[in-house]
Amino acid sequence: MNFEFDADTEEMCAMVVAFAQRELAGRGEAASSTLDVGDFRRRWQLAGEQGLVGGAVPVDYGGSGLDAVASSAVMEALGYGSGDAGFAFSIAAHLFASLMPIVEFGTEEQKREWLPALCSGERIAAHGITEPEAGSDALNLRTRAVRKGDEYVLQGGKCFTTNAPVADVFVVQAATEPNGGFFGLTAFIVEAGTPGLSVGPVYDKVGLRGSPTSDVHFDGCVVPARQMLGAEGMGASVFSASMKWERVCLFAIYLGAMRRVLESTVGYAGDREQFGSPIGDFQAVSHRVVDMTLRLECARLLLYKAAWGLARGSQDEIAPALAKLAVSEAAVQLGLDAIQVRGGLGVVEGEAATFLRDALPSRVFSGTSEIQKNNIARALGLGKNRRPHRRH
Structure with a gap:
């Protein structure tokens, strides 16, 4: 097993982080109802020029031809660099829930007609x-x-x-x-x-x-x-195929955002002093940060295992469901922990509170956590239609 990306993917991710930090940071707090369509499309066009909105689409139709592993890495970089998880979510929903079904089920005529403009950033799906x-x-x-x-x-x-x-x-x-x-x-x-x-x-x-x-x-x-x-x-x-992409690659956005929040939490715990010592010196705080790290790393391994299978045409139903379940539950808990470490500051301002609000919907969209558990149980042979278990 190789846990490192190749040089091209690493370079691509570094470029995405730099782009997101420059163009997409600090916009996630605006109310949804105050949508500025012109600004949204301006940023969308910039994301299109970076290859973000069509990354997994084959090159012949205007995309970058990335497989599921590289697509997940790019989404993770986007989540890490951007303070606007909602905009990143829109990009991923466009790509994985709308464009990939056209790639996999569309006729040649449909692909030629719809995909190029959707990959360039000219159009949104x-x-x-x-x-x-x-x-x-x-x-x-x-x-x-x-x-x-x-x-x-x-x-x-x-x-x-x-x-x-x-x-x-x-x-x-x-x-x-x-x-x-x-x-x-x-x-x-x-x-x-x-x-x-x-x-x-x-x-x-x-x-x-x-x-x-x-x-x-x-x-x-x-x-x-x-x-x-x-x-x-x-x-x-068509829907099932799109959900495999979405439940794996889209949720990589949360991995990046979790890593960003974890890093800032470690920094805060090292700088904030109480009782004459940095709060990170206290076991209750340091162990909480370790638990945050554990959840992130476990979720990340499950997601990239699922991406690896998706890239190779696996029909496994369990891996994508486990990945989605693990990432969404870890994200919510990491957000709660980040707020707890910050105390009052976590409640009234900052990226911890923003991240938690963005993490909460992850347990609902693309199939709730309960639905994922149902899907996993069914794939394991449990449920109403399970085969009788033979006792030995």
Whole structure:
């Protein structure tokens, strides 16, 4: 096993950290509802020029052709260098939940038509699947797609849609066969501005404030059949594939942010004095910092193990779920610990409080921690459909 990146990846990550520190630092505290679309797109274009918004897309379609390991390393560098985890989250959601499904399931014509502008930073993508009555139960969608000749008519709505307020392109999941289960969903590429598609007000969120999020509504939205992604009934497969990328590579952002907060916490514990000594000299504080380090390193190993498998085409369901679960739970606890070490300063100001707010949603999106445990248990053979265990 080799725990080091190659020289090209190391150089790329150093460039990403420098870019993020220069262009993306200190923006994560602004309220979500005060979205400055012009500034968001300006930074997005800069990220596109750095190759961040299309990194995992093959070179032939405008991307950098990075595998899952290198993509995770870049996202980790972005999380480390940027004080705006929300903006980094928007980049990752665009790339892994929207572009990679087009890469894996799109026709050659679709790839040539949509991917270059999405990789360059000229256009922004959003992925719509979550609905008010279909969050964890993602197969029970109420948004319908009815075929009429060479077109589909979409009716329904999505909620919690990342990038919706700024998106130019939507990858949308709809039911073409209601109650059809895994084979009842179909994915579509829908362009913003299509009649019948509208976007609701921007959410004001607890964390990830730099990531614009809103509802999306479809009222008789007509989509050409040529914009179907994959075959009819393949929507769940498209979604599952995108979640493998998202649950691994996106969560590397949190690894970088955790490392940044851990480093500042070590610095604070070494400088802050109480009772005539730096607080890091006290075992209660030093052991808490050690626990923070342990959680980060364990989560990082699980994530890169999953990335290694994804890069090699592994169909393992457990590794991505374990990685997502470990990183999200470690991030929340590390945020709590960072605040505890800082005491009152951790509560009223600074990166610890910002990081904790950004970490809290990680236990919910891309499948809650409880859903990940269900997925892992099912993959282990536990649950309602498990095989009887033979006693010896």
